[in-house]
Amino acid sequence: AIQMTQSPSSLSASVGDRVTITCRASQGIRNDLVWYQQKPGKAPKLLIYAASSLQSGVPSRFSGSGSGTDFTLTISSLQPEDFATYYCLQHYNYPRTFGQGTKLEIK
C-alpha cells in the first residue's frame, strides 16, 4: 500500500498567515491526489483535486501543487473558518490511502 505522510501533524497559526501543509507519497502517484478539510463532527469537504485544481466553490486562497511524490496545500491568508484538520488522499491505486491529518489551530 502507498503510504501518505503528512507534515506537520499540527500547526498553530494566526489569522492572515500563509500556511503550507505537505504530503509525501511512498511512491510516485502522478497527480492523483486530493485535499480535504474536516471540521469537528462534520464530513470531509473536498478542496483540491488532481493535486492542483480548485474544487468549485472553494475560496481562491486555497491552492495545491505537486506531482509524483511531493505535494503541498497552501492557504494564502488564513481566515477564522479555516481552522480545521486537513487530509490528503491518494487515488492512484488501491487501497486508497489518506494522510494522517494536519490539525490547524489558532495561535
Place this chain on the structure above:
Amino acid sequence: QITLKESGPTLVKPTQTLTLTCTFSGFSLSISGVGVGWIRQPPGKALEWLGNIYWDDDKRYNPSLKSRLTITKDTSKNQVVLTMTNMDPVDTATYYCAREQWAYFGYWGQGTLVTVSS
C-alpha cells in the same frame, strides 16, 4: 443535488456483524465511472478507506479488512450496503459513505457513529 446518508445501528456487540446502508440521491450507480465508497474514522483519529463498489459491480476492498467486508448495491433503490463481520471495540468509528467519480470522493454523507461495546 447529490446527497448520501448512512443508516444502521449505533451500538453493536463484540463478535456481531455490522450492516450499514448508504442511501443516495442525485446520481445513479448505473452510470459508467461512478462508484460509492466507505470510509471510517475512529474518534480523534485519521480517515481509513474500507472499500468501493462501482457501476459495473466491481468491488475493491482494503486488504487489511478484506476478509471481514462485503459491499453490495441495489441500483433500483439507490442504496449501497456495507457488511462487516466479527466487530471489535477497535472498530468503533464514524462510518461514512461517499460518491467516487474520476477516482476520488467528491460527495460525502454526514457519517454515522458506530460503537462496539458489550
